[in-house]
Amino acid sequence: MHETAVATDRPGVIGNRVLLTLTLAALASLALLPFAAMAPNRLVSGQSVMVWQALVGWQLAALLLLLAMLLVAALSRPFGPRAASSLALCVPPVLLALDLFALGDYAHRALADASPAARVSQGATFWVLLLVAALIAIDAWQRLRLGAAARAGYLGVGLAIIVACFASDLLSPLSIMREFANQHGNFIDQLIRHLQLVFGALLPALLIGLPLGLLVHRQTRARNVLFSVLNVFQTLPSIAVFGLLIAPLAALGNAVPWLGALGVGGIGVAPAIIALVIYSLLPIVRNTYTGLAGVPPATREAARGMGMTARQILWRVELPLALPVILSGLRIVTVQAIGLVVVAALIGAGGFGAFIFQGLGQYAIDLVLLGAIPTIVLAVIADFLLQLLVSLSQPPGAR
Numbered sequence: 001m002h003e004t005a006v007a008t009d010r011p012g013v014i015g016n017r018v019l020l021t022l023t024l025a026a027l028a029s030l031a032l033l034p035f036a037a038m039a040p041n042r043l044v045s046g047q048s049v050m051v052w053q054a055l056v057g058w059q060l061a062a063l064l065l066l067l068a069m070l071l072v073a074a075l076s077r078p079f080g081p082r083a084a085s086s087l088a089l090c091v092p093p094v095l096l097a098l099d100l101f102a103l104g105d106y107a108h109r110a111l112a113d114a115s116p117a118a119r120v121s122q123g124a125t126f127w128v129l130l131l132v133a134a135l136i137a138i139d140a141w142q143r144l145r146l147g148a149a150a151r152a153g154y155l156g157v158g159l160a161i162i163v164a165c166f167a168s169d170l171l172s173p174l175s176i177m178r179e180f181a182n183q184h185g186n187f188i189d190q191l192i193r194h195l196q197l198v199f200g201a202l203l204p205a206l207l208i209g210l211p212l213g214l215l216v217h218r219q220t221r222a223r224n225v226l227f228s229v230l231n232v233f234q235t236l237p238s239i240a241v242f243g244l245l246i247a248p249l250a251a252l253g254n255a256v257p258w259l260g261a262l263g264v265g266g267i268g269v270a271p272a273i274i275a276l277v278i279y280s281l282l283p284i285v286r287n288t289y290t291g292l293a294g295v296p297p298a299t300r301e302a303a304r305g306m307g308m309t310a311r312q313i314l315w316r317v318e319l320p321l322a323l324p325v326i327l328s329g330l331r332i333v334t335v336q337a338i339g340l341v342v343v344a345a346l347i348g349a350g351g352f353g354a355f356i357f358q359g360l361g362q363y364a365i366d367l368v369l370l371g372a373i374p375t376i377v378l379a380v381i382a383d384f385l386l387q388l389l390v391s392l393s394q395p396p397g398a399r
Helices: 017-032 057-074 081-111 124-144 148-167 175-182 184-218 220-235 238-255 257-261 269-293 297-305 310-347 353-362 365-393
Strands: 036-039 047-049 119-122
Touching: 017 057, 017 124, 036 081, 057 081, 081 119, 081 124, 081 148, 119 175, 119 365, 124 148, 148 365, 175 184, 175 365, 184 220, 184 269, 184 310, 184 353, 184 365, 220 269, 238 257, 238 269, 238 310, 269 310, 297 310, 310 353, 310 365, 353 365
Parallel strands: none
Antiparallel strands: 036 047, 036 119
């Protein structure tokens, strides 16, 4: 009974082709790609260090054992589908901890007798192992059909491992951590600015997009025109939109002094938020329309038969039923906005993009990563939290 509830591949020797492919990718990275890089300073790419050179004996043995367990779990025997997926689910946190510990341990050993300017950076294999661990966990979630609470607890374990590694001095010798130490105060400021830009764009986008979604649901003639206009905005390159807003906003700020005093100008926060709102409208309007259109007509008729007014039907029937689809649109918009704020640094809006472009100008890859990695983490956290809200907003039978 339990085993039939787990998604399986075609019968044969291989029980889980996804798991097998990911494990083979991890093994290939161990053989072909560097695990770390040792450089004399922050501006030099450095010398590649393979995994067998960076890891001590027990670390390499443990890593190979974990990958061997995944290979066994990918087979149709000796485990059943559910037991194999449970084994695959247990490996990623251990693989994550080992990957982080091995890199930090190597950095401590490599820099013990090196010059103060020497740097140790992450190699491709380190990132491949992290990605493989994440994808294996997601595949196991789907096969075991874990609920939102179980997924949140699992992510909590992974987050606790990461926090423990960063809270100790394990990763302090890494080049990216040295960049963070040098930019600590500025990092906090840019984090706050990044979040301000994202939420500053989401609020007006919702205030504009939700009524427009209701409008196109009720007015068929406006639907094609509005969607055509929003589709055009969506196809414009973000850097072009930022550029097009410079001249009119600069003129507006000069012509209306009180707007200029509020910060409206050709560069900075104002054009960034306007551009983000423009890009956010299509997903919000489209998902609002789709959610409202998906409400069964019989449900509306039943509400009318109970004596509800049109406003009551909207707030008590249509919007609650359409909420999961609307939240899905908000999820798309939030993740998109977190990424687009990076580009807004080109017009002086700030955010993590400031580190990325500063690092590109200095040929300092770790400074680029200092902006890129937190952006990815913010997007992943936002995506998970909104997925959780979507799941909670669905009727119990649909979760």
